[in-house]
Amino acid sequence: MDYIQLPSHDEVVSDKNKFIDMFDLFYHNNDPISAKGLCQKVDSRYLIQNPPALYLNTQELDEVSALSYERDLHPYHQKEGKVKALETIKFSISTHQGCYGECSFCAISVHQGRTIRSRSEDSILKEAKLFTTYKDFKGIISDIGGPTANMYGYECTKKINKGTCEEKSCMFPTMCKSLKPTHQKQISLLRKVRDIPGIKKAFIASGVRYDLISDDKAYGYDYLKEIVNHHISGQMKIAPEHIDDEILGLMGKPGKQSLVDFKILFDRLNKESGKKQFLTYYLIAAHPGCEEKHMQNLKDFATNVLKMSPEQAQVFTPTPSTYSTLMYYTGLDPKTRKPLFVERDTLKKERQKEIVVAKKEPRFRSGFDS
Ligand code: SF4
Known part of the structure; x- marks a missing residue:
């Protein structure tokens, strides 16, 4: 070897x-x-x-999924009280493994891999039916998804047969022509899950890549319609993380136009179905390369284009095995090897966050110094 x-x-x-x-x-x-x-x-x-x-193939994944899991706290720990996190995962279904999104700050493409391995529809439906036999199941599936919900059920043939491309990303800077996203199987799966007696609601709480939806001309629109009408309640969380092109480039995320297009479609579908639902956004402050001016761009975009005032933003946390952490540690852009600004001061990181979540103009915008 x-x-x-x-x-x-x-x-x-x-x-x-x-x-x-x-x-x-x-x-x-x-x-x-x-x-x-x-x-x-x-x-x-x-x-x-x-x-x-x-990787495990579909049959093997199905076999692992069909093992007789307790879906409960170990009896030894029962006396210590409830574990809140169990409520989120106890009745949720993992449909697939892997993610080819390759966001620079995320380690999933390394620890789960860039190739999607999907369970069969039959296996997923069996699990959903099994939930209905639990005494404490209230008819709500908290999530049907995976690292990225809408990567279920399709994959690039080249990747399956020969492995991932070394010098090319599947989705960045643009969608690879070999990928051909289709939400057909997901739509079929979601409809069948909804039809199971005893299932009142099945949420999609895992992240959704909106550029995959817009790239799927045949089924993308129908998929989002299914989500809007049946699989969210009040709000849908999406993860643009930023909108400044320079920072998006470093993050390996799609450009802001795909976010704008998605929001227009989401709003239109909600209007058509008479629902008042809205988008909420995961945002990151102080990613390597990000300065206060970039956060101000983000704030202006949220106010003027998204017409909202973000309530939350996460300060970048270096995660092992990611390109963002490589940037954080080296202070270099790994692609160009040129020096990159990295905010390392804790207070200034918080200030970046404050620019975006502030209800009024942040007091430090004009010359405030900590
Ligand atoms: S051909 Fe395209 S979709 Fe397939 S592995 Fe390579 S970059 Fe990804």
Whole structure:
């Protein structure tokens, strides 16, 4: 078996460009079909990372999903009281694994992989039916989804047979022509879940990639209509994270026009169905590269284009195995290797957040200094 030798531990500790070389090699050797093993000299010995095991196929995923899970707290811990988080996951269904979104701040493409592995419709419906046999099931499925809800049921043929492309992303900067998103299977699945006696509501709480919806000319519109009419209640959370092109580029996220198009479609569908539902947005402050001026752009866009005032934004938290964390640590743009502004001061990070969530003009906008 082929092994690639990474720059040595000593080299990557002392040279940030070598660190980026190492990360690139690590990142591009995560696919079970195409990955090579990695090795790295550490002091006088070698650290070896073998290539990942093959993914579970649909049949194997179905078998794992059909095991007799208790869906409850371990009896040993019952006396310590309720676990709130269990309410969110107890009656939720994971339809697939993997994500090819490759947002720079997210580690899922590394730890779950970029290839979608979907369960069969039959297996998912069986699980939904099983819920109705539980005494404490109130007819509500809290989520039918995965890392990204609308990646269920289709995948690029090249990726399945030969592994992921090394020098190309499936969705960034534009959708790869080989992907061909289709929401057909998801629509069929959701309708069948709704038809199960005892199911009153099945939410889609997992994130939805709106650019996949707009790229699916045949079923994207119908899919969103299904969601608006049946699978949300009052609000739908989406994750543009930012709107400034420079920051979106660093985040690996689609441009703001796809957000605008999606909002227009969402509002139109709500109007047609007589519902008063709205979008809420996940936003990130202080991502590497982001300065206060970028947050001000975001605030202006939210006010003038989205016509809303964000109530929440998350301060960027470096997560292991991501390009954003690589930027945070090295202070370099990994693609160009040029220096990148990184906000490291905790108070100034909070200030970036405050610009977006402030109800009035933030007091520090003109010359305030902490
Ligand atoms: S061909 Fe396109 S969709 Fe398929 S793995 Fe490569 S980049 Fe992704």
